Amino acid sequence: xTKPFSxxxxxxxxxxxxxxxxxxxxHLHLLPxxxxxxxxxxxxxxxxxxxxxxxxxxxxxxxxxxxxxKPQVAFFERxxxxxxxxxxxxxxxxxxxxxxxxxxxxxxxIGSTAQAYADYHLxxxxxxxxxxxxxxxxNPYLGEDSLxxxxxxxxxxxxxxxIAKTSNRGSGDLQDKIVGNGGATTAIYTEVARMAxxxxxxxxxxxxxxxxxxxxxxxxxPEQGRALRxxxxxxxxxxxxxxxxxxxxxxxxxxxxxxxxxxxxxxSRSVLFAYRDDNADGKSWRDAACDAAVVLRDxxxxxxxxxx
Amino acid sequence: xTKPFSxxxxxxxxxxxxxxxxxxxxHLHLLPxxxxxxxxxxxxxxxxxxxxxxxxxxxxxxxxxxxxxKPQVAFFERxxxxxxxxxxxxxxxxxxxxxxxxxxxxxxxIGSTAQAYADYHLxxxxxxxxxxxxxxxxNPYLGEDSLxxxxxxxxxxxxxxxIAKTSNRGSGDLQDKIVGNGGATTAIYTEVARMAxxxxxxxxxxxxxxxxxxxxxxxxxPEQGRALRxxxxxxxxxxxxxxxxxxxxxxxxxxxxxxxxxxxxxxSRSVLFAYRDDNADGKSWRDAACDAAVVLRDxxxxxxxxxx
Numbered sequence: 267x268t269k270p271f272s273x274x275x276x277x278x279x280x281x282x283x284x285x286x287x288x289x290x291x292x293h294l295h296l297l298p299x300x301x302x303x304x305x306x307x308x309x310x311x312x313x314x315x316x317x318x319x320x321x322x323x324x325x326x327x328x329x330x331x332x333x334x335x336k337p338q339v340a341f342f343e344r345x346x347x348x349x350x351x352x353x354x355x356x357x358x359x360x361x362x363x364x365x366x367x368x369x370x371x372x373x374x375x376i377g378s379t380a381q382a383y384a385d386y387h388l389x390x391x392x393x394x395x396x397x398x399x400x401x402x403x404x405n406p407y408l409g410e411d412s413l414x415x416x417x418x419x420x421x422x423x424x425x426x427x428x429i430a431k432t433s434n435r436g437s438g439d440l441q442d443k444i445v446g447n448g449g450a451t452t453a454i455y456t457e458v459a460r461m462a463x464x465x466x467x468x469x470x471x472x473x474x475x476x477x478x479x480x481x482x483x484x485x486x487x488p489e490q491g492r493a494l495r496x497x498x499x500x501x502x503x504x505x506x507x508x509x510x511x512x513x514x515x516x517x518x519x520x521x522x523x524x525x526x527x528x529x530x531x532x533x534s535r536s537v538l539f540a541y542r543d544d545n546a547d548g549k550s551w552r553d554a555a556c557d558a559a560v561v562l563r564d565x566x567x568x569x570x571x572x573x574x
Numbered sequence: 575x576t577k578p579f580s581x582x583x584x585x586x587x588x589x590x591x592x593x594x595x596x597x598x599x600x601h602l603h604l605l606p607x608x609x610x611x612x613x614x615x616x617x618x619x620x621x622x623x624x625x626x627x628x629x630x631x632x633x634x635x636x637x638x639x640x641x642x643x644k645p646q647v648a649f650f651e652r653x654x655x656x657x658x659x660x661x662x663x664x665x666x667x668x669x670x671x672x673x674x675x676x677x678x679x680x681x682x683x684i685g686s687t688a689q690a691y692a693d694y695h696l697x698x699x700x701x702x703x704x705x706x707x708x709x710x711x712x713n714p715y716l717g718e719d720s721l722x723x724x725x726x727x728x729x730x731x732x733x734x735x736x737i738a739k740t741s742n743r744g745s746g747d748l749q750d751k752i753v754g755n756g757g758a759t760t761a762i763y764t765e766v767a768r769m770a771x772x773x774x775x776x777x778x779x780x781x782x783x784x785x786x787x788x789x790x791x792x793x794x795x796p797e798q799g800r801a802l803r804x805x806x807x808x809x810x811x812x813x814x815x816x817x818x819x820x821x822x823x824x825x826x827x828x829x830x831x832x833x834x835x836x837x838x839x840x841x842s843r844s845v846l847f848a849y850r851d852d853n854a855d856g857k858s859w860r861d862a863a864c865d866a867a868v869v870l871r872d873x874x875x876x877x878x879x880x881x882x
Binding site: 291293307308309310313338340341343344345346347348349350351354372373374375376377378379380382383385386393394395396397405406407408409410411412429432433434435436437438439440441443444445446454457458461 | 599601615616617618621646648649651652653654655656657658659662680681682683684685686687688690691693694701702703704705713714715716717718719720737740741742743744745746747748749751752753754762765766769
């Protein structure tokens, strides 16, 4: 019997005393020159190889301070077939270090199409080889039935995060719209949180009371994060937006529960490309990433509510 | 100077007297046995090769009766690197027949991530090779700024379709929610239509008055399609849901304008796998698909409003 994803995650957070997720976004123009020197800008094989080497070494560098890595699928898809080859090897490397992997594809479709996405991102044997991540981000816009193909994976230790309130400026265009709900009114992103709550409740909850369907809540909207935390005690939050996107660590304090769990904080560029910072002091890109992850882990831990 | 996507599409509709799009959804278990015989269920290279051969021959079989093909990216992604290899070769084959290609990935993300998706699906040179479709479906849930990376492509003859009202039963969970809008109330899917209208209006409209940002409207919701048609004269509709998903051709009549333009009707399984129908009369799978596409093209043309 596999433990629920929420328990697997809670165990990793406890063991490492970390709530940090490092996003693997291999921006080609930001990669260390030593990895891309001599590779032509139209050489997909070469570029995918560089992206893979970069991500695999980053995974090694941050493995002690991070509970999970989050490959951003777009940067791999951008490189076509060799990009997916790189993606699969990066996931394998992360698993080799005992890290959880969140496949950040934000896929959303219906029926057999959604099933194909679920089977690739979370698939774990049976049929063609798959990416086999522990968890995937999904887009809820097509409705609760569109996420049904993911549900059987929740019984097999996998998780999903529904994008609810994203970190960008324009996230309010649809997500903040206020809708009636039996006399009360709620925002669309709250409707998404309810959807995640319903999905999680259909499967085994972890010992912590959390379900294996969580939500994405941008760190750039701390008030909404705090309100959602209070209203939805069974939802784990995946929180992007600190570092390069502008939010400070103290802004994510409200996303945690009284035990210092309940949220994972994602940083991508501020860790990956720390070697480019003015204060990188000539560190290697590996060391700069390692150090940036440690600092961020500690900054996050410093804002946790005191344990009750 | 490249013509706007809406004009390229209008020309193809006029030349072929067809509003049919054939969706390329290579369900592995529905492929003709002659293509998959002897291929192990875990042989991704072999399966991707079968999917590619199937799609390429379908494209050839339906090329005269269809204006565009719509590869469903999920089925290719399911097969990892060789799946993307197949996808790219299918797109190339379709372009070789002069067909427009709609990449159906429904991607949605922000900033540089959305840029990577746009560059792969619509990219046309510069940097690494890309899929280079003429048009892509996109998910609007992350807001109007999340679609900005696609906009430069609208000036280069490419198009996007924002998913507004999808064909599944659960599409109403979020899409039908009623929100206030300056005194009036509208559904979320109408807000998406407004978003598409704004995006299209920022770029050159076609001579027909249509923009190059359209919306996806499920054939299974004919009343909503008719209301959207009346309210948004500049939006081209991509309409899935006839055939295997249950809608009849007469239900999509309201999606067209008085000139028989303004909508593309997508059919996937009912064309692709017509050879499996009881009334296929022993036709080859190629002939069955060819005939099914011709019949569907004519059924669609038969429900068009009389030209004013």
